[in-house]
Amino acid sequence: MPVTMVNGTSDEVQRYDGYIRSNxxxxxxxxxxxxxxxxxxxxxxxxxxxxxxxxxxxxRASLVQWSGCRPDTGVQLYRIENGGHFWPHLVGSGNNNPVDGPFRGMQQRF
Structure with missing residues (x-):
């Protein structure tokens, strides 16, 4: 199965480094x-x-891609340094939600 992930390193909800909780x-x-x-x-x-x-x-964003995968599969990760729990979007795209702070992290402008 092909997989594409977009993860911010400063995400306070889905932590980049994972977590262990009681549940x-x-x-x-x-x-x-x-x-x-x-x-x-x-x-x-x-x-x-x-x-x-x-x-x-x-x-800052980087694309990490894995190669040598089986046919019709693949893995890639868009790693957003300082990115939080906020979907990257174009500036001026109509989404005027605040983008800074510990919950959302900073915004990557594409």
Whole structure:
């Protein structure tokens, strides 16, 4: 199964490094991508920094892609440094929700 993930490293809801609570455990993003890498039979990994479009944006994005996967599968992760629990969106796209603070993290502008 092909898998694409978008995760912020400062997400306070779905923590990048996972967590353990009384009601269960949330796997970390690295553990989750490793699970899918094994399921899809991927053997290689490549990380590419994405262009920074706004010099005032405090986030940085990179695309991590796994290669050598079985046919019709694949794993990729958009890692948003300083990104919180907020879906990346275009500035001026009509979504005027506040984007800073510990809950949401900073915004990546695409």
């Amino acid at each position: 269960g455990r949330l796997l970390s993003v690295p553990e989750t991508t490793e699970y899918w890498r094994r399921i899809d039979g991927c053997t290689g990994e490549n990380a590419t920094p994405l262009p920074r479009l706004d010099p005032h944006d405090l986030t």
